[in-house]
Amino acid sequence: MTFCLYECLRAVGLQQHYARFTSAGVCRAAHLSELTIEDYPHLGICTMEERARLFDLVQMIKRNKFKPDADNLPFDHHLEESFNSAITRGTSMHNSDNILLSRCASFQNPNPRSTIVSSETSTNKTPGPQNRKGISRKQSLPPDMKRTTSFGCMAKPTPVFEVKAAANYNYGLPLKVPHRITVCVRKRPLTRVESRRKESDVVTAPSGECVIVHESKDAVDLSPYILEHRFYFDHVFDERNSNEDVYQNTAYPLVQHMLNGGNATCFAYGQTGAGKTHTMLGSPPGRPGLYALAVRDIFTHLSATRTHPSLQVFVSFFEIYCGQLYDLLDHRKRLFAREDGQKMVHISGLRHVRVDSVNSLLEVISHGTKTRTQGMSGVNPCSSRSHALLQIQLRNSNQQIAGRMWFVDLAGSERASDTKEPDKQSRMEGAEINQSLLALKECIRALDRDQSHTPFRQSKLTQVLKNAFIGDSMTCMIANISPGHGATEHTLNTLRYADRKWIELRRRVESSRDINSKEEKELKRDFQDFDGSSEERKMHLRRYHEALQKFIPSTSSSFHLETPSPQTSISSSIPLSFLRHSSSLSVSANGCSGPEEYLDTDAVGGEVRTEANRRPFPLTTGEFHSLNESAPVQHYNHSETRCEQVRGESQKKLGGATGDKRVPKRSAGTDIQHRRLAWDATQQKDPVNVTTILTNLKAQVSDSNDSEDRKALGVEIHNASYSPADGMCSAKQEAAAVVSGCGLFSHTLESTPQQDPAERPLSPACEQTNTFSTSGKLSDVCLEFSNAESHWEQLKEMDALCHKEGLLLHQQPDMGFGEYVHRLEEIMEKKAQCVHSMRAQLQPYLKTIISIMNNPSSISSR
Numbered sequence: 001m002t003f004c005l006y007e008c009l010r011a012v013g014l015q016q017h018y019a020r021f022t023s024a025g026v027c028r029a030a031h032l033s034e035l036t037i038e039d040y041p042h043l044g045i046c047t048m049e050e051r052a053r054l055f056d057l058v059q060m061i062k063r064n065k066f067k068p069d070a071d072n073l074p075f076d077h078h079l080e081e082s083f084n085s086a087i088t089r090g091t092s093m094h095n096s097d098n099i100l101l102s103r104c105a106s107f108q109n110p111n112p113r114s115t116i117v118s119s120e121t122s123t124n125k126t127p128g129p130q131n132r133k134g135i136s137r138k139q140s141l142p143p144d145m146k147r148t149t150s151f152g153c154m155a156k157p158t159p160v161f162e163v164k165a166a167a168n169y170n171y172g173l174p175l176k177v178p179h180r181i182t183v184c185v186r187k188r189p190l191t192r193v194e195s196r197r198k199e200s201d202v203v204t205a206p207s208g209e210c211v212i213v214h215e216s217k218d219a220v221d222l223s224p225y226i227l228e229h230r231f232y233f234d235h236v237f238d239e240r241n242s243n244e245d246v247y248q249n250t251a252y253p254l255v256q257h258m259l260n261g262g263n264a265t266c267f268a269y270g271q272t273g274a275g276k277t278h279t280m281l282g283s284p285p286g287r288p289g290l291y292a293l294a295v296r297d298i299f300t301h302l303s304a305t306r307t308h309p310s311l312q313v314f315v316s317f318f319e320i321y322c323g324q325l326y327d328l329l330d331h332r333k334r335l336f337a338r339e340d341g342q343k344m345v346h347i348s349g350l351r352h353v354r355v356d357s358v359n360s361l362l363e364v365i366s367h368g369t370k371t372r373t374q375g376m377s378g379v380n381p382c383s384s385r386s387h388a389l390l391q392i393q394l395r396n397s398n399q400q401i402a403g404r405m406w407f408v409d410l411a412g413s414e415r416a417s418d419t420k421e422p423d424k425q426s427r428m429e430g431a432e433i434n435q436s437l438l439a440l441k442e443c444i445r446a447l448d449r450d451q452s453h454t455p456f457r458q459s460k461l462t463q464v465l466k467n468a469f470i471g472d473s474m475t476c477m478i479a480n481i482s483p484g485h486g487a488t489e490h491t492l493n494t495l496r497y498a499d500r501k502w503i504e505l506r507r508r509v510e511s512s513r514d515i516n517s518k519e520e521k522e523l524k525r526d527f528q529d530f531d532g533s534s535e536e537r538k539m540h541l542r543r544y545h546e547a548l549q550k551f552i553p554s555t556s557s558s559f560h561l562e563t564p565s566p567q568t569s570i571s572s573s574i575p576l577s578f579l580r581h582s583s584s585l586s587v588s589a590n591g592c593s594g595p596e597e598y599l600d601t602d603a604v605g606g607e608v609r610t611e612a613n614r615r616p617f618p619l620t621t622g623e624f625h626s627l628n629e630s631a632p633v634q635h636y637n638h639s640e641t642r643c644e645q646v647r648g649e650s651q652k653k654l655g656g657a658t659g660d661k662r663v664p665k666r667s668a669g670t671d672i673q674h675r676r677l678a679w680d681a682t683q684q685k686d687p688v689n690v691t692t693i694l695t696n697l698k699a700q701v702s703d704s705n706d707s708e709d710r711k712a713l714g715v716e717i718h719n720a721s722y723s724p725a726d727g728m729c730s731a732k733q734e735a736a737a738v739v740s741g742c743g744l745f746s747h748t749l750e751s752t753p754q755q756d757p758a759e760r761p762l763s764p765a766c767e768q769t770n771t772f773s774t775s776g777k778l779s780d781v782c783l784e785f786s787n788a789e790s791h792w793e794q795l796k797e798m799d800a801l802c803h804k805e806g807l808l809l810h811q812q813p814d815m816g817f818g819e820y821v822h823r824l825e826e827i828m829e830k831k832a833q834c835v836h837s838m839r840a841q842l843q844p845y846l847k848t849i850i851s852i853m854n855n856p857s858s859i860s861s862r
């Protein structure tokens, strides 16, 4: 029975899609009459030519008035006869394309049926995949089509599922605004060899911005299903698009940028044999690639405009093979990339050839291409095994560069297992290619995060392209993909590589444009750059503290006390910015014995004194000592004398010079350890103390009539009840309860159980509920600040873990690029999720700071 369907399809040259038809439920020729044009893409029919053929076939079946519900046995025989004559007509059916095209265009389905049915409506159960996270079930054909299974001709149709993007893994929505980085995908047609192998086309491009990969999978019960992966890019080109189409949407804007004096780079990336060289160089005859098309436009522009009569065009062409540079225009002379004093990279010895026409350029390039390193890959018999870099320079009469453009034909990525005869050389080549592509990715990632350091030196490729990335540059990435089902994994890897790297970068760049204030940008970046050293961390904290100081009323004083312990040399400081002349609150510190080297405080008649009750007190962040060094210090009345005195005593105990506020720097880990000790001591040894302190503070709050005082005290209570281990504690809740009576807190405080950071899940921030309101309360800001600190520790752990996992991956030389990148991406994704959720949590905090900084008076009005 199904043989007839195959014959029908073969008659119109669509037999390569037979598997797709049957997997979509079209098992018999009669079922074809149910198809509408909307169904075609789901069956892998994408080109106009194929659409026209299928359309003709469907019409022919309809004309025969066969119904799918009828007994199909005679139908098939009848149809077979019809097709026998059709087959004998052979080419006439193929040649009727023009007529069919017009018929297709005029074909309108008055009631187009939805071709996608949600999983809830389907009773067709396939165990396994539907329960998977991020996968939703789709039905590629209408419900009535599904009835075809009742004919008993075949088992139930293959279900289709769609991969849903995770929350922070948005595949990159197409953005309409012009941008510096463009990402495009180009799908090539099936090659003759692939067609001969009866490979089916698993890639469809339903729109100019979307590409779908239909991955064929088996469920746990071995039932087949199709997983649809949907990606969005700036442009998606399919097999119908010519090099000219690709050029107009990719390199043309770069050429314009170059003609205006800018730097531009166009990459072609993809699996071996995916069409990179075809895109860049073109295929003779008469199918010029981007190189030639760009130079054509450059010369057209130069001849048309009289503004730059003296501009000359120079080209250089070299390759990077196994980490070495070779000049393709100078008998493969070895080249060296060197940095000058301005950190600009120059390639010494590189030959630049002047060209004055497109033909002369093509001559130069064909000369260079002959000497380019080629080999035989598992897919491509003429595979380029090196990165080829063509540089086009515009130079003025003084030989100064007035515009530069790079075309980079990257070496094809290939898994080691794909290599047919993996000798040592090809293994080394593969490893080198993968490593340089990874380095490229790392650089982009660093640029993406606006990191101060971008690892350009990780590979020759990134080192050479350094100038192309920095400054006023424009970049376009063309990800080339193969459509065959045998290359599905590679295709997905290529799309993920391009997608993750570039779209994310652009999205962030553009989201940063939305941030109006410069300060907010800086603060945001600070939170993104969490992976700094201890010193960097302190610097960040200092900046936040300074930001906080800005909106504290000017009459307030700020000083800190140090309580060094002879045993542990701990230094802790409290920014007592809330001290005011009206309600003087002084705090002094004593050196404590044992691990409880905390500030002993108690309140006596509006003062918090330490002498009366020597009780442990968990101090606020130990890092504040450094930031307070830069903050203006004012002392009031007797507090000043007392503080100086205490400081002197403390220093004496330490054996240091009196008056020197600096304390020995310790690692963040030590700080945390001590702070945790402190916290444990507070919780276990003398849990009453916090309550006592809070009660005293409460007394002050209720005594104070000044609203500012009350707010400041609220902050201090938060500081006082800070939990070093987790950022939240019961005392904090208590503090909230105390102060909420004074109207200082409006949000709910949550307690998280104390847990060792190593035992915590990797991205706990994802789980935490953000209860922080953007009300702009200083106390809330402080609360978030302490939260930020606890997240810091976890992020560091995460970072170390990722680093370790990454190193382990590095140590597996036989691992193919696709697998390598995939596994690395899994690691990075875990980390990204962690960072993402932390950032989400900190967002309101940042907003609050900014709003208060922009309008300092708001804090007092609240």
Ligand SMILES: Nc1ncnc2c1ncn2[C@@H]1O[C@H](COP(=O)(O)OP(=O)(O)OP(=O)(O)O)[C@@H](O)[C@H]1O
Binding pocket: 187, 188, 189, 191, 239, 270, 271, 272, 273, 274, 275, 276, 277, 278, 279, 283, 377, 380, 382, 383, 384, 385, 410, 411, 412, 413, 480
């Ligand atoms: N868009 C296209 N249209 C028609 N044929 C194409 C297209 N793209 C690629 N091809 C053909 O596919 C084959 C492989 O293409 P190409 O050599 O450009 O791949 P590649 O990505 O450069 O491979 P490698 O990285 O191994 O050098 C060539 O025969 C080429 O003519």
